């Protein structure tokens with residue numbers, strides 16, 4: 001297969017590119033990324049010289065460019081990770097979330113329709129809104145109504161509805177995965193776990209929103225990649241699959257786990273003003289994925305967070321280059337003359 005991966009210079013897309021390039025040497029993986037602030041070609045260093053990998057810089061919302069690319073490359077499948085992904089940024093500037101997450105998705109759908117390409121959309125559990133803290137037996141299933149809180153989740157829910165409409169109206173072969181919070185290697189240090197690891201290592205204050213009692217359901221990124229691969233190859237067309245591993249933790253538990261592992265004092269924790277509209281609890285029921293496709297996560301939170309902290313300790317250059325802005329030069333050095 002020739003597979004287009006969009007957003008492959010980001011956190012989950014980058015991990016997915018590694019996974020696919022190594023697991024399927026006979027497949028061709030084309031990574032299309034605009035290299036926004038969140039895109040980092042250093043993440044692709046381990047695969048950039050493999051014969052079944054290629055990088056293309058471009059915008060999923062640029063219709064002419066996308067149509068030309070699909071015409072030229074004749075893809076068999078597209079997996080769309082490209083997005084603005086940070087909730088806090090969506091509160092500051094919602095418009096770019098509409099442009100990339102909604103318009104970009106529609107442009108990709110049109111190209112997939114024109115060139116008859118299998119389409120997979122990487123979505124999020126945030127489309128379901130949130131659950132109360134006092135009903136721990138409630139989980140998001142694929143039937144839970146969409147009920148978004150932030151401009152980010154609203155843009156992702158809109159994109160999902162377009163994807164499903166292209167199945168119903170045009171018969172486009174689509175699937176959607178909705179996963180819980182990912183963590184693991186190459187996670188941009190604006191998100192909770194890498195932010196707290198990098199700040200704790202520098203003995204800086206750790207900003208915990210509100211009381212730190214919000215709950216997230218943590219999924220190791222490798223388990224997510226495996227799920228997407230399964231859905232792409234064996235998922236039922238037109239279906240949504242939830243991805244999550246029953247690893248709920250409060251934010252405070254996560255931060256304290258990181259401090260303990262790094263032997264840093266809890267006095268670094270600083271409670272700050274809460275995020276507006278802050279979702280209280282996410283919790284995924286992954287039964288459909290487990291029973292239909294046999295998916296099983298390999299990490300639990302304890303093994304996954306230990307592996308992740310160790311990765312950040314072993315790969316200081318990767319995240320320190322981001323904090324210093326260095327990584328943007330890597331694109332110029334590697335691809336500047338070629339593109």
Ligand code: NAD
Pocket residue numbers: 006007008009010011012013032033034035036037038039040058059060061080081082083084085086100104122123124125156179180181182183188
């Ligand atoms: P990320 O922000 O780390 O990466 C996004 C990537 O998309 C970046 O490389 C960026 O350069 C690229 N991009 C942005 N706009 C683009 C455009 N217009 N054209 C082409 N490329 C563009 O995000 P992530 O955390 O890896 O998330 C990937 C996907 O998974 C997103 O769709 C997100 O909504 C979804 N998701 C993420 C999580 C999570 O916990 N991180 C959980 C559920 C769902």
Ligand code: TDX
Pocket residue numbers: 085086087088123124125126180181182190191192193195207208209212214215216251275
């Ligand atoms: O400094 C912080 N302090 C803090 O308390 C940050 C950055 C976050 N938080 C809290 C907010 C959330 O309750 O930690 C929790 C996790 O925050 P984020 O890492 O920003 O993730 P979240 O808002 O849960 O969204 C993530 O999971 C779902 C991804 O960023 C989304 O792209 C994905 O769809």
